[in-house]
Amino acid sequence: MKTLLTGAATLALLAGAVHAESHLVSTGDKRIALSNNYAGNSWRQAMLQTYEDTAAQAVADGVVAAGDAFTTSENQATEQAAQIQNMILQGYDAIVLNAASPTALNGAVKEACDAGVVVVSFDGIVTEPCAWRIAVDFAAMGKEEVDYLATRLPDGGNLLEIRGLAGVFVDDEISKGIHEGVAEHSQFEIVGSVHGDWAQDVAQKAVAGILPSLPEVVGVVTQGGDGYGAAQAFAAAGRPTPLIVLGNRQDELKWWAEQRDANGYETLSLSIAPGVASLAFWVAQQILAGEEVPKDLTVPFLKITQDDLDAALASTPEGSVANVSYSLEDAQGVIADAK
Amino acid sequence: MTMSVKPWVWAWLAAAQAFAATLVLTSGRGAGELAYAALSFGAFAAIVGMGQMLVITLGPGNVDLSIPATMTLAGTLALKVMGSDPGTAWLGLIVALGVGLAVGCANFALIWLLRLPPIIATLAASLVYQSVAIWSNRGLRIKPPEGLADFATGRLLGVPNVAWVTLVLAIVVWVLLERAVWGRWLLAAGQNLRAARLAGVPVQAVRAATYVAVAVFASLAGYLLSSFSGGAALNMGAEYLLMSIAVVVIGGSSIAGGNSNVPGVIGASLFMFLVVSMLNSYGAGAGVKSVLTGAIIIAIVIAASTRRPRA
Numbered sequence A: 001m002k003t004l005l006t007g008a009a010t011l012a013l014l015a016g017a018v019h020a021e022s023h024l025v026s027t028g029d030k031r032i033a034l035s036n037n038y039a040g041n042s043w044r045q046a047m048l049q050t051y052e053d054t055a056a057q058a059v060a061d062g063v064v065a066a067g068d069a070f071t072t073s074e075n076q077a078t079e080q081a082a083q084i085q086n087m088i089l090q091g092y093d094a095i096v097l098n099a100a101s102p103t104a105l106n107g108a109v110k111e112a113c114d115a116g117v118v119v120v121s122f123d124g125i126v127t128e129p130c131a132w133r134i135a136v137d138f139a140a141m142g143k144e145e146v147d148y149l150a151t152r153l154p155d156g157g158n159l160l161e162i163r164g165l166a167g168v169f170v171d172d173e174i175s176k177g178i179h180e181g182v183a184e185h186s187q188f189e190i191v192g193s194v195h196g197d198w199a200q201d202v203a204q205k206a207v208a209g210i211l212p213s214l215p216e217v218v219g220v221v222t223q224g225g226d227g228y229g230a231a232q233a234f235a236a237a238g239r240p241t242p243l244i245v246l247g248n249r250q251d252e253l254k255w256w257a258e259q260r261d262a263n264g265y266e267t268l269s270l271s272i273a274p275g276v277a278s279l280a281f282w283v284a285q286q287i288l289a290g291e292e293v294p295k296d297l298t299v300p301f302l303k304i305t306q307d308d309l310d311a312a313l314a315s316t317p318e319g320s321v322a323n324v325s326y327s328l329e330d331a332q333g334v335i336a337d338a339k
Numbered sequence B: 001m002t003m004s005v006k007p008w009v010w011a012w013l014a015a016a017q018a019f020a021a022t023l024v025l026t027s028g029r030g031a032g033e034l035a036y037a038a039l040s041f042g043a044f045a046a047i048v049g050m051g052q053m054l055v056i057t058l059g060p061g062n063v064d065l066s067i068p069a070t071m072t073l074a075g076t077l078a079l080k081v082m083g084s085d086p087g088t089a090w091l092g093l094i095v096a097l098g099v100g101l102a103v104g105c106a107n108f109a110l111i112w113l114l115r116l117p118p119i120i121a122t123l124a125a126s127l128v129y130q131s132v133a134i135w136s137n138r139g140l141r142i143k144p145p146e147g148l149a150d151f152a153t154g155r156l157l158g159v160p161n162v163a164w165v166t167l168v169l170a171i172v173v174w175v176l177l178e179r180a181v182w183g184r185w186l187l188a189a190g191q192n193l194r195a196a197r198l199a200g201v202p203v204q205a206v207r208a209a210t211y212v213a214v215a216v217f218a219s220l221a222g223y224l225l226s227s228f229s230g231g232a233a234l235n236m237g238a239e240y241l242l243m244s245i246a247v248v249v250i251g252g253s254s255i256a257g258g259n260s261n262v263p264g265v266i267g268a269s270l271f272m273f274l275v276v277s278m279l280n281s282y283g284a285g286a287g288v289k290s291v292l293t294g295a296i297i298i299a300i301v302i303a304a305s306t307r308r309p310r311a
Helices: A008-021 A042-060 A077-089 A106-114 A138-152 A169-184 A200-213 A227-236 A250-263 A276-288 A309-315 A328-338 B009-026 B031-057 B067-082 B089-112 B118-137 B146-153 B161-179 B181-191 B193-198 B203-228 B240-250 B262-281 B286-306
Strands: A031-036 A066-071 A094-098 A118-122 A132-135 A157-163 A188-195 A219-221 A269-271 A296-298 A302-304
Touching: A031 A042, A031 A077, A031 A276, A042 A066, A042 A276, A077 A094, A077 A106, A094 A276, A106 A118, A118 A276, A132 A276, A138 A169, A138 A188, A138 A219, A138 A269, A157 A169, A157 A200, A169 A188, A188 A200, A188 B262, A200 A227, A200 B009, A200 B031, A200 B262, A227 A250, A227 B031, A250 A269, A250 A309, A276 A328, A296 A328, B009 B031, B009 B240, B009 B262, B009 B286, B031 B067, B031 B161, B031 B181, B031 B203, B031 B240, B031 B262, B067 B089, B067 B118, B067 B203, B067 B240, B089 B118, B089 B146, B089 B203, B146 B161, B146 B203, B161 B181, B161 B203, B161 B262, B181 B193, B181 B203, B193 B203, B240 B262, B240 B286, B262 B286
Parallel strands: A031 A066, A031 A094, A094 A118, A118 A132, A132 A296, A157 A188, A157 A219
Antiparallel strands: A269 A302
16 A cells, blocks of 8 residues: 555556445455465465465455465365365355366366355366456467567577477467467478476486487477576587577576576577466455456466566576566456456 | 396397487487487486385385485485585485485385385375475575586596496495395395295395385485486476386386396386487377387387296
């Protein structure tokens, strides 16, 4: 509230917000729970941290009564379905959901809806129509990588694609976008494709294995989390470092900054901010407050360019991932855009 | 008994074939690069594979499913203690091995004192270890000290340092198994626990030592892998669960226990890296790759088991 007293522009905003909230009810007695399927990597850890910070602040401010976070231990849809059923029994008013499967939880989600619980899925979304979805346009993200390479390498050349975890929806979508991009920019050809499982050491291993059989590679398209491993593998093979599109891990950004200072290396970082959990939290709060919210919302992906690199690096904790924490106003903006 | 082909030959033959098939594609270019990469990455699989081999040798039902969590915990704690400070590599190694020792003792305590089947005990315990790893550092990636990172990615006489470490370990394990009384005890316990006990073999001590050994091997692999790849990650051990079991079986050790061989595990570790590289180089999609990898593994296991001399 303090910052709202700083100027005329923000006062105008305040007036707008008050007006917008006029038809809304208080959510001070409402309880929101996070159902999360996996915690075993730095992205998920940052996601949980952001959610917990956002929820704790909201509880302290009296916006909601509770904002607890729960994670299943085995990343199994059955286990998460049981978790959702428990949440219904515990009387939560809304469930913010990062789902283990887009379809396998639909039964449990439907039960929640029937019990009057608001379900907002994000990142790992569910297809059950009664739930809200906060999705990222992954295919557009993949295509943007190739579009960027086309601006930097107008002559084209050979590309290496590092994919994520085989069989996962996100991996298929990003890869589809990349291939669309390559079809459009015919000067590029994908000469090799490996699965890096979104893990740096797995990507490093896969790239080291395929490199000896590849011709000269001018660019590497990735899905995030694997750029540093790819760079290590190129260095170990004694090859020149190609243009690698990076994700949002701190070690990737740091490597980028080091290369930039050493030899003017220039690239782009595209990723999904783990803070999308805080956006989902605020969307759930808005629905509970009675706001009309469309079922399908889109969250922009996090983009770091050469110019923002230093700022992004400064705000990212050592060893973590670059992140954005979304506020209530951001959520209202996303909702307004979708209407 | 006729002179028969050793069961470990098949893993090495398969590795050589995968290597050759990849080079056919490049018409011989990049042979050194590929061999170097295979030795580097095969080393980690070989270390955990040798540990798993010792446990599997103990007989039916013995397996350590906590290897990935142990690797993650050892790597995470060691890197946290070292905190990228130079000259702390030995301290980190002691912490990692200490984690291995503690994990091994805890696993065996669950198996022995609570009489849990090893599969359940190690799987359940691995959730605890993974959680401790998450709790201790919340997934933040700390860089290894520079000297240690240089060692883990460096080479001696053209061979990766991690491969030298693996070779030393392999010789130790081989001597223990083939030339020391402890190896006889292990094989005896694996072939028939009851008979071994009646013959005066201290079977519980053998089992305890084996479960500690596998955890120490896993923690060493975790320490080396996190130093090699620039930091510990919470999911860094994930692929080594099935890998550790696969290399044991492909290497020609009996999954029913009571029979083990070290050279096979090493050959199989090289093979597991080379076969994926080969399929990647030929541009196989994820589905085709999984199907072919599975089919090739089954073929090797059949080859290795049907040629085994009948005892």
